[in-house]
Amino acid sequence: MGSILMDVQPSIIKYANIISKVLKVDVEIADSNLIRVAGTGSYSKLVNMSLEKQGYVYKNAIETGSAKIIKEPGKSSICLKCQKRDNCEEKFEVCTPIKLGSKIIGVIGLICFTDEQKNHLLSDFDTYMEFLQQISEFISITAYERKEKMREQTLLKSLNQVIDKMDKGVIILSSSNKVTHINKRAVEMLNFQNINFKDDINLHEIGKGDGRAKEFLLEIDKRSFTVLGDIYTMGLKENQFERMFIFNENKSSNQQNISKKAAKCDDILGNSQIINEIKRNIKRIAPSRSTVLITGESGTGKELFAMAIHNEGDRKDGPFVAINCAAIPNELLESELFGYVKGAFTGALSSGKIGKFELANKGTIFLDEIGDMPLNLQTKLLRVLQDHKIVKIGSNTPIDIDVRVIAATNKDLLKLIEQNKFREDLYYRLNVIPFNIPPLRQRIEDINILVWYFIEKYTKLLEKKFSSIDIDSKVFDIFYGYDWPGNVRELENTIEYMINMMDNDGKITVDILPRSILNKKSKEHDGEEEIHRIEELEKNEIIKALKKYGNTTQGKRIAAQKLGIGIATLYRKIDEYGLSN
Ligand SMILES: Nc1ncnc2c1ncn2[C@@H]1O[C@H](COP(=O)(O)OP(=O)(O)OP(=O)(O)O)[C@@H](O)[C@H]1O
Numbered sequence: 001m002g003s004i005l006m007d008v009q010p011s012i013i014k015y016a017n018i019i020s021k022v023l024k025v026d027v028e029i030a031d032s033n034l035i036r037v038a039g040t041g042s043y044s045k046l047v048n049m050s051l052e053k054q055g056y057v058y059k060n061a062i063e064t065g066s067a068k069i070i071k072e073p074g075k076s077s078i079c080l081k082c083q084k085r086d087n088c089e090e091k092f093e094v095c096t097p098i099k100l101g102s103k104i105i106g107v108i109g110l111i112c113f114t115d116e117q118k119n120h121l122l123s124d125f126d127t128y129m130e131f132l133q134q135i136s137e138f139i140s141i142t143a144y145e146r147k148e149k150m151r152e153q154t155l156l157k158s159l160n161q162v163i164d165k166m167d168k169g170v171i172i173l174s175s176s177n178k179v180t181h182i183n184k185r186a187v188e189m190l191n192f193q194n195i196n197f198k199d200d201i202n203l204h205e206i207g208k209g210d211g212r213a214k215e216f217l218l219e220i221d222k223r224s225f226t227v228l229g230d231i232y233t234m235g236l237k238e239n240q241f242e243r244m245f246i247f248n249e250n251k252s253s254n255q256q257n258i259s260k261k262a263a264k265c266d267d268i269l270g271n272s273q274i275i276n277e278i279k280r281n282i283k284r285i286a287p288s289r290s291t292v293l294i295t296g297e298s299g300t301g302k303e304l305f306a307m308a309i310h311n312e313g314d315r316k317d318g319p320f321v322a323i324n325c326a327a328i329p330n331e332l333l334e335s336e337l338f339g340y341v342k343g344a345f346t347g348a349l350s351s352g353k354i355g356k357f358e359l360a361n362k363g364t365i366f367l368d369e370i371g372d373m374p375l376n377l378q379t380k381l382l383r384v385l386q387d388h389k390i391v392k393i394g395s396n397t398p399i400d401i402d403v404r405v406i407a408a409t410n411k412d413l414l415k416l417i418e419q420n421k422f423r424e425d426l427y428y429r430l431n432v433i434p435f436n437i438p439p440l441r442q443r444i445e446d447i448n449i450l451v452w453y454f455i456e457k458y459t460k461l462l463e464k465k466f467s468s469i470d471i472d473s474k475v476f477d478i479f480y481g482y483d484w485p486g487n488v489r490e491l492e493n494t495i496e497y498m499i500n501m502m503d504n505d506g507k508i509t510v511d512i513l514p515r516s517i518l519n520k521k522s523k524e525h526d527g528e529e530e531i532h533r534i535e536e537l538e539k540n541e542i543i544k545a546l547k548k549y550g551n552t553t554q555g556k557r558i559a560a561q562k563l564g565i566g567i568a569t570l571y572r573k574i575d576e577y578g579l580s581n
Contacts, residue, residue, distance in 0.1 A: 270446035286313030296437030299489030318363030371411035
C-alpha cells in the first residue's frame with residue numbers, strides 16, 4: 001500500500017540525512033503503515049521494509065499523535081511486545097509524529113546506539129526537539145504540496161478527458177502563451193497535421209462576434225484564423241494551465257483571416273421606403289471603388305450593408321475583411337491593419353505578419369467603429385487612401401494595394417472633428433459615398449418581416465418544433481411603440497429570448513416579453529425628449545393601424561376609423577408614404 005510519504009521518498013531521505021548530521025544520531029522516518037521510508041546509518045539498507053514487528057514506539061506515536069521519549073529502550077512499557085526487547089541495542093530513543101492537518105502521516109525516530117550520541121542529544125535537548133519539530137513540519141508541507149499536485153494532476157487529467165470529448169475547439173494556454181493542450185475538435189477545425197507548436201500563440205479579441213461569442217484573431221504556427229469564442233481564466237498548475245480558449249467556428253479555414261460572407265441586398269430585410277432606397281443605392285455604387293462611410297446607431301446592420309456593397313460589386317470574388325477599430329488595443333491596431341516585417345519589434349512573430357489591408361487586396365476592407373481609430377493611425381490611413389500603398393511596420397518598401405474601403409461608425413464624426421479627435425481631411429476622404437442607416441424606431445414597418453425572419457432562425461437554431469406560431473397583436477403593438485435603442489440586434493436578441501421562453505403551444509404573448517422591453521416600452525430613447533417629424537408620426541401611426549387591423553378593405557376601414565380620418569384620406573396617405581405593399 002502506497003503512502004503520501006512514499007510518494008515524496010527522495011525528499012524524506014534528504015530530511016533524514018539532515019537530521020542525522022545535525023543531531024549526530026541515527027534517524028528513521030516511517031509512514032503511517034509503519035514502512036521505513038528513510039533511514040540513516042545501518043537503517044539506510046533497511047529502507048522500504050516494514051517495522052510492524054519492532055516499531056512499537058512509532059506505532060504508539062502514530063496512534064496517540066504525541067512525541068515519545070524512551071530513556072531506556074527495552075525496559076519501557078511500550079517495548080513490552082517487542083521481540084528484541086531483551087537484547088535491545090538502543091541507548092535512547094525519541095520519536096515525533098508527522099501531522100498533515102489532523103491526520104498522522106508518519107513518524108520521525110531518533111536512535112542513539114552509544115552514550116556519546118545520547119549525551120550529545122541530551123546536552124541541548126529542548127533546542128534539538130524544536131529542530132525536529134520544525135523538520136516534521138517541513139515534511140508535512142512537502143507532503144501537502146505533493147498531495148495538492150496529485151489532486152491537480154487528477155483534476156487536469158479528467159479535465160483534459162472532458163475537453164477532448166467536447167464538440168467545440170479548446171486550446172489551453174500557459175502564462176507564456178504556449179499551447180499546453182489542444183483538443184481533437186480544435187485540431188480538426190484548424191486542420192493541423194502536427195500539434196507540436198514551437199512558437200507562442202497570439203490571441204486577440206477583434207470583434208463583438210455574434211452576441212454569444214466574441215470574434216478572435218488566433219495566430220498559431222504561422223497561420224491566422226478568425227474564430228468565434230471566449231477565453232476563461234484557469235490559473236492552474238504553475239501557470240501551465242493559465243487560460244482556456246473555447247471556440248466554435250473557424251470563420252476562415254484558409255491561412256488568412258478573411259471572413260467572406262455572401263450577404264447581398266436581398267439579405268437586407270425590410271420594406272420601408274428608406275431601406276428600399278438604400279438597397280437601390282447600394283446596387284448603384286457597388287461597382288465603384290469609391291470609399292463609403294456608413295453611419296447609424298449600433299445594431300442597425302452597418303456590417304450587413306457593407307457586405308452587401310462588397311457582394312453586389314465586381315469585388316465579390318475578392319476578400320471582404322472586417323476589422324473593428326474599437327475592439328483592438330491601439331498598440332496592436334497598426335500591425336493588424338498594415339502588418340509588420342520579421343524582427344520589426346520585440347515580441348513580433350518571427351515570420352512577420354500580413355496586415356488586413358494586404359489580406360483585403362482585390363477586395364474590400366470594412367473599418368468598423370472608425371471613430372475610435374487613434375489619430376496617428378488616421379494619418380496613416382489617409383495616406384493609404386491617397387496613395388493606394390501600404391508600408392509594413394519595420395519596412396521602407398511601399399506595397400501597392402487595390403482595396404475598397406468601407407468605414408462605419410455610430411459616433412458623430414463631425415463632433416469628433418470639433419473635439420480634435422478625428423481628422424477633418426480623413427472624414428471627407430471617407431465620406432465620398434455616405435449611407436445613413438436609420439434606427440429601427442424610424443422604420444417600424446420593417447419590424448414585422450424582421451420578427452418573422454428571426455423567429456424562423458431561432459426555432460431552427462434552438463431546435464424548437466411548433467406546428468404553427470402565433471404572435472399576439474399586443475406584442476406587435478409594444479414592438480411598434482418601443483424605441484429599440486439596440487436596433488435590429490436588440491430585436492434579434494428579444495426574439496431569441498422569447499423563443500426560449502415559449503410554451504409548446506406556439507403562442508408568442510406579452511407575458512414572455514423581456515422585462516427590459518416591458519419596463520421601457522414608453523420611455524424616450526436615451527432619456528431625451530426626441531422630436532419626430534409630424535409626417536413620421538403620422539406614417540408610423542398608419543403603419544401601426546394597418547399592422548393591427550390588416551391590409552384588407554375591412555382592415556383599412558377600421559384603421560381609418562381608429563385614426564380618426566376618412567377612408568379616402570387613408571388611401572391617399574398610404575400612397576403618399578409608399579405603404580401599399
Ligand atoms: N436589415 C436587416 N436584415 C437582416 N438582418 C439584419 C438587418 N439589420 C441588421 N441585421 C442583423 O442585426 C445584427 C446586427 O447588425 P450589425 O452587426 O451589422 O450592426 P452594426 O450596425 O454593424 O452594429 P455596431 O455598430 O454595433 O457594430 C446582425 O446579426 C445583422 O445580421
